[in-house]
Amino acid sequence: MEKSTFQDVNAQVVQRCREGDNRAQYELYKLYSKAMFNVSMRITNDYAESEDVLQEAFMSAFKNLHSYKAEASFGSWLKRIVINASVNAIRKRRSELVPLEERIAGDIPDEEESDDTEWQVEKVRRAIQRLPDGYRVVLSLYLLEGFDHAEIAEILGISESTSKSQYSRARKKLLDIIKDSETMV
Incomplete structure (x- = not known):
């Protein structure tokens, strides 16, 4: 699929999401969840925490879809949300003063x-x-x-x-x- 065609399809799916179409939300989730999970995993270094971050980021994205202006790709906009959520998870972890354990499995x-x-x-x-x-x-x-x-x-x-x-x-x-x-x- 050509880049412009992919962007057009994404724009249509985003518009359907804005209109409350749950299937469109699932389509966006399927398109971006694996890449966004990997972004979060590289930052949080914790599988379960990355899963939580991913869910929170998508909920936030769908809730704030009205603020997406299509100046950047949807993926870039979503990636920024995932990164911010991942960084916030690390900050929360630090504030809870949980000792870090060896995480190499x-x-x-x-x-x-x-x-x-x-x-x-x-x-x-x-x-x-x-x-x-x-x-x-x-x-x-x-x-x-x-x-x-x-x-x-x-x-x-x-x-x-x-x-x-x-x-x-x-x-x-x-x-x-x-x-x-x-x-x-």
């Missing part, structure tokens, strides 16, 4: 069974999961979601220089984690 794959590239990607993914929340969020927003430091600063309510320094520290910490994991193997 699963066994390390046998290198002979796994392609080397897949193994390297898995090492990086696990290392990112081990980053403190603040570092992981900035790193994810910058590297994986493509936001610049000014946008990250706005999203997180921090200064642009804080975003840059958090990113720099996150990269250094990530490299340290990867190096440490290689010496343990």
Whole structure:
């Protein structure tokens, strides 16, 4: 499907949602839920919390659909809602002062069974999961979601220089984690 055709179909589905069509809401959910879950997962680093964030974000999007002006794609607008909801979930988690537990699950794959590239990607993914929340969020927003430091600063309510320094520290910490994991193997 061509990009303009996809946008036209999306615009029609969004309009049907505005008119209260539940099937259209389900269509949008099917189109965007997996990608938005992945965005939330990279930020929250918690499967159950990402599921909750996803549901809250879609409810918020449908409730506030009147404020969507189609200046950006629906996906971009929804992604911003998901990111904000994910960041708010992390803030709530911190305010509850719940101790962070080790969140790395699963066994390390046998290198002979796994392609080397897949193994390297898995090492990086696990290392990112081990980053403190603040570092992981900035790193994810910058590297994986493509936001610049000014946008990250706005999203997180921090200064642009804080975003840059958090990113720099996150990269250094990530490299340290990867190096440490290689010496343990």
